[in-house]
Amino acid sequence: MSHADNQFEKAVRQTLDRSLDDLDTETAAEISRLKYRAMEKAEQNKVKKWLWKFAPAIIILLIMVTFNLRQDNYIQMTSTDMPELNILTSTESLEFYAEEIEFYLWFAETMGTEMEHPDYRPAVPADTIAPPSSCTEGAEGRDFTQLGTDRVSGVLRG
Amino acid sequence: MEDFFRSIERQAYRMALFACHNHDDALDLVQDSMCQFVSKYSRKPQADWKALFYKILQNKIRDYYRKESVRSRWRVWFSKPTDGETSDPLEIQRDIKEIDPEQMTQHKQAFYQLQQELKQLSLKQQQVFILRAWEGLSIGETALAMRCSEGTVKTHYFRATDRLKAKLGEHWP
Numbered sequence A: 001m002s003h004a005d006n007q008f009e010k011a012v013r014q015t016l017d018r019s020l021d022d023l024d025t026e027t028a029a030e031i032s033r034l035k036y037r038a039m040e041k042a043e044q045n046k047v048k049k050w051l052w053k054f055a056p057a058i059i060i061l062l063i064m065v066t067f068n069l070r071q072d073n074y075i076q077m078t079s080t081d082m083p084e085l086n087i088l089t090s091t092e093s094l095e096f097y098a099e100e101i102e103f104y105l106w107f108a109e110t111m112g113t114e115m116e117h118p119d120y121r122p123a124v125p126a127d128t129i130a131p132p133s134s135c136t137e138g139a140e141g142r143d144f145t146q147l148g149t150d151r152v153s154g155v156l157r158g
Numbered sequence B: 001m002e003d004f005f006r007s008i009e010r011q012a013y014r015m016a017l018f019a020c021h022n023h024d025d026a027l028d029l030v031q032d033s034m035c036q037f038v039s040k041y042s043r044k045p046q047a048d049w050k051a052l053f054y055k056i057l058q059n060k061i062r063d064y065y066r067k068e069s070v071r072s073r074w075r076v077w078f079s080k081p082t083d084g085e086t087s088d089p090l091e092i093q094r095d096i097k098e099i100d101p102e103q104m105t106q107h108k109q110a111f112y113q114l115q116q117e118l119k120q121l122s123l124k125q126q127q128v129f130i131l132r133a134w135e136g137l138s139i140g141e142t143a144l145a146m147r148c149s150e151g152t153v154k155t156h157y158f159r160a161t162d163r164l165k166a167k168l169g170e171h172w173p
Helices: A004-022 A025-079 A083-089 A094-116 A139-157 B002-020 B023-041 B047-079 B089-099 B106-119 B123-134 B141-145 B152-169
Strands: none
Touching: A004 A083, A004 B002, A004 B106, A004 B123, A025 B023, A025 B047, A094 B152, B002 B023, B002 B047, B002 B106, B023 B047, B047 B123, B047 B141, B106 B123, B106 B141, B106 B152, B123 B141, B141 B152
């Protein structure tokens, strides 16, 4: 490179350097703010990039958690809410259960405790066994009636 | 990183402004370049930062030119003919003010002349000249930044220098 070229290059450099000092204050301030904005933006992009990297894992985790929760709910429902489920899925109208539910609860409870009673006899159709001859009269007949009364009152007393 | 940006931000702005002739676009180009530089090249050796930053800036300028050429095609199709009038009267006013030599100091005038001549160069010649003469990048670094061969850099630089010297004259600045 000749001396003239060097001189010319030097003059160009000086002129361009001076032009930077001539920038108005508003532009200079704007330029100096650029780097902070750029670094901030780059930081945000980095966070977004990480999120995108982990997005598949997060989605799989969410799906697994959702399915597990559903399974837990199902188990809970079968164990504790079965009577309610039976009522809801039965063919009887809900009014039937609303009116007679207390009776059926009492009946179920009575039947449960009766089966545990030492004198429990399974029910049989009325016409298959003949009532004992002493059923209507005499001491044995009175005992049989008394036994039935005691059983019911014992259940009611709890 | 902050110090590096502080050392090159004004030059980068001036370089972008030479290329796109618009203050806001020049600021956007510099900011986008800085942003990309931080996210992609901040872990590279510090000695390479300058060339890499200007490489990004040159890519941004190239993209800007591509977009502008598409936009200008649309503008030609959809805009009304203006019979050679400049669309913005303020632009004319600004030029008249800038040309007035009595209002300028000597270095402002020199810069103005240089700016006008730089605008006349092709984009590649202009950018190669600025990177080599002002930023002091080597031929290799300039080739990296411009994404071209070292031979092309030498040719562009020689032609740019020759043309500027011829246009500005011996008595410049």
